[in-house]
Amino acid sequence: MSRNTKINLLLLLVVAALAVLPLALGLGDHKKEPFTGSDGEAESAITEIEPDYEPWFSPLYEPPSGEIESALFSLQAALGAGVLAYYFGLHRGRRQGEQRALEREAESALAGDAGKSPAERD
Numbered sequence: 001m002s003r004n005t006k007i008n009l010l011l012l013l014v015v016a017a018l019a020v021l022p023l024a025l026g027l028g029d030h031k032k033e034p035f036t037g038s039d040g041e042a043e044s045a046i047t048e049i050e051p052d053y054e055p056w057f058s059p060l061y062e063p064p065s066g067e068i069e070s071a072l073f074s075l076q077a078a079l080g081a082g083v084l085a086y087y088f089g090l091h092r093g094r095r096q097g098e099q100r101a102l103e104r105e106a107e108s109a110l111a112g113d114a115g116k117s118p119a120e121r122d
Contacts, residue, residue, distance in 0.1 A: 063069040
């Protein structure tokens with residue numbers, strides 16, 4: 001097994017552990033909604049500290065349901081992942097193209113030198 005394969009398997013194991021351990025250990029059992037987002041946690045902390053707090057502004061668009069909000073968030077994440085994948089793929093392709101061009105250039109230089117006599121090469 002190559003070094004990269006071992007590293008990838010180790011990273012996959014760590015990600016799986018981060019996903020499963022909070023559920024298995026019951027880390028959110030004392031809460032009403034144990035695994036809510038950070039926005040909900042921040043809102044509850046603010047109302048505990050300052051019950052009369054008024055937000056500075058309201059959202060531009062409030063989705064009619066939590067499912068639509070979740071779908072829009074997923075769409076945003078998918079679009080972001082697509083843009084990043086395109087960017088990294090484009091740069092990797094360019095790098096590979098440059099590498100192949102250099103290899104072809106070196107091969108053609110060697111092929112051109114092969115037909116010449118030693119006195120002509122200098």
